[in-house]
Amino acid sequence: MTASNRVTIRDVAKRAGVSVATVSRVLGGEYPVLAATRNKVVRAVRELDYVPNAHARALSAARPGAIAIVVNSVAVPYYALIAQGVEEQAAQEGRLSLICTTGGDTGRELSIVRLLREQRAEAVILVGSVVVDDEYRERMTEYAHALAAAGSRLVLCGRPPLGEGVPALVVGFDNTGGAHAVTAHLLSAGHRRILYLGLRPGHTTSDSRVAGYRAALAEHGVPADPDLEVEAEFDREAGYAAMRRRLAAGPPSFTAVFAGNDLVAAGAIQALREHGLRVPDDISIVGYDDVPPAQDLDLTTVHLPHDELGRTAVRLALGRLTPGPPSSGPMDGAGSARVLTLGTHIVVRGSVRRLGPR
Amino acid sequence: MTASNRVTIRDVAKRAGVSVATVSRVLGGEYPVLAATRNKVVRAVRELDYVPNAHARALSAARPGAIAIVVNSVAVPYYALIAQGVEEQAAQEGRLSLICTTGGDTGRELSIVRLLREQRAEAVILVGSVVVDDEYRERMTEYAHALAAAGSRLVLCGRPPLGEGVPALVVGFDNTGGAHAVTAHLLSAGHRRILYLGLRPGHTTSDSRVAGYRAALAEHGVPADPDLEVEAEFDREAGYAAMRRRLAAGPPSFTAVFAGNDLVAAGAIQALREHGLRVPDDISIVGYDDVPPAQDLDLTTVHLPHDELGRTAVRLALGRLTPGPPSSGPMDGAGSARVLTLGTHIVVRGSVRRLGPR
């Protein structure tokens, strides 16, 4: 109604006939103010439609900052689900949370982290696995120290832990365990020639899944076959292209496929279909992540508690949770004391056929 | 390296042996400064790892604010894709963008808008259709005026325009046209009994799609049948439940289904499958939106330029685009001068069977 431009606390004070201190106190809540005075102030606030300037507030008083989550892309369900968990938990804690996207671009990640430092974000949650090389490790270590110096916390989700003294909290999924379970599922259905589709050397998530796959094979006495491990990025197009290429090279030498994630599985299924192969009649397939396409494809996969990961990241960031041995599962990688791993479980749907005994 | 706590511009000035003004000027870029002085400053900045405080900056100088996009949930592909468009365009314009989610809760929307006012966001983009009632209209009008008073712009995406004098920009999809096209597609394949699954009275997006559906039927001389219009929220579960209920009530009295969106279609397809009906052999189906499940389900649907919507919203918000008659398609609703409508097109996949002539 009476909306006017740029109303400040002095305008409110003048209008209410009190001092700025009183207005601030009324708005702050704690300080004792006479009911009559308080009323004058709230009336003035309402009449002027006064909204305090968050920047001025942040500048003068030390107040809770925002919680930022940085992901590759919000259009990838894996990230979207984690981000949702973060948002929910943050909302529950009464914090502002913001989602930033990098598009997988290291340069943009850099400028976003810088921007979040400028904003004095209270916590920065970096999500998503990456190829770990020296340059990455150095960059992360730098972030961690810079953020720590500014009083913010850094949480890495689904990324490998950094060195011992680096101030970063880490939470992730038990990729090796899940991959082991789902591979064992295929093995116990009688499959012996299982194609792993999604090799990405140096990429920690994929590496962990491959490790689980190999371990399960070894336990069942099935020799590893390099020809059954093919490279593919973790998206639909890559899964499609890789499977197409494979099928074009000759008749399938495998009876089942373990796709690096559900999107890869979706692409692979499309390629199989186009090649006249039916799932699961001709080829069995399992995915990983249990993100939306899985249900529609009736895909057996490994369920990840995305939501839980996001919520845990926020709790860690706010110091509500002390990483160490508390809540769950086996440790994934280096046994640092600041790493938390969330358990996973297999979701059986209809994409795996039981083979009769040979 | 030399990370220290809370470094201010005065620290840098002291270290460099110059005044704060000089430091600010070096950082600002424009002002002429001797190379030697500049070097001293940049060295001090680097040594102290100084990061300017965004709040202080925002407070003193009028600098570009953030662009905020407010959506229901980032886990719904429709929103995620639009949000991605916003992020991309904002990044391209060199702006910080943040995604906020409401979970569909009006109360949370309220507090988010308030928070964005406090943050002095430059633009607020509200996405997603809603049930329009008096309370909604009043609330939006209030937002619009409040944001305008604070110097921010409000952009509504896929929401109906407000009254004439309300300072809000609107951009949306041509829902009526798309629904018309896809219904006509079914009709020309020989279908006459087409079930519309997704009725939501008062919900503008659904209403527009129903309107297109009815118009296409009428043009082809097919009488409207209330029994063929069934209610369902726009998510997978609702589509599943509604179709299940329908099938339980008796054998299908329709040969094709027009689902309110792709998620509804996904749910409906699952219910059909569980009931022993095959798509498209027994029942044809089309969706709307062309979001990820569509491809995996081989679903014929209407493609929406989500990305374009997001980008357009940002351009509108930044005043790069003047709504009026410029870029595209037919007008959706009220012909206000500040409404922009983006065209859609049909994507033919394999979920529709051509019926032989009767």
Add this chain to the structure above:
DNA sequence: CTCCTGCTGGTAACCGGTTACCTGATCGCT
């Protein structure tokens, strides 16, 4: 050799809040 001009860089006011410190008034007590 002055004086003016142009350029560099310093001083201090300001952005809009919060809050330590202080004042003036009210109240209860002796």
Add this chain to the structure above:
DNA sequence: AGCGATCAGGTAACCGGTTACCAGCAGGAG
């Protein structure tokens, strides 16, 4: 009635930047 204790509310310093305004100094003109 006189005293200190208590409490509401005002004054002003401060948070960390930006920038209007001004001063000092060098070089060119007269």
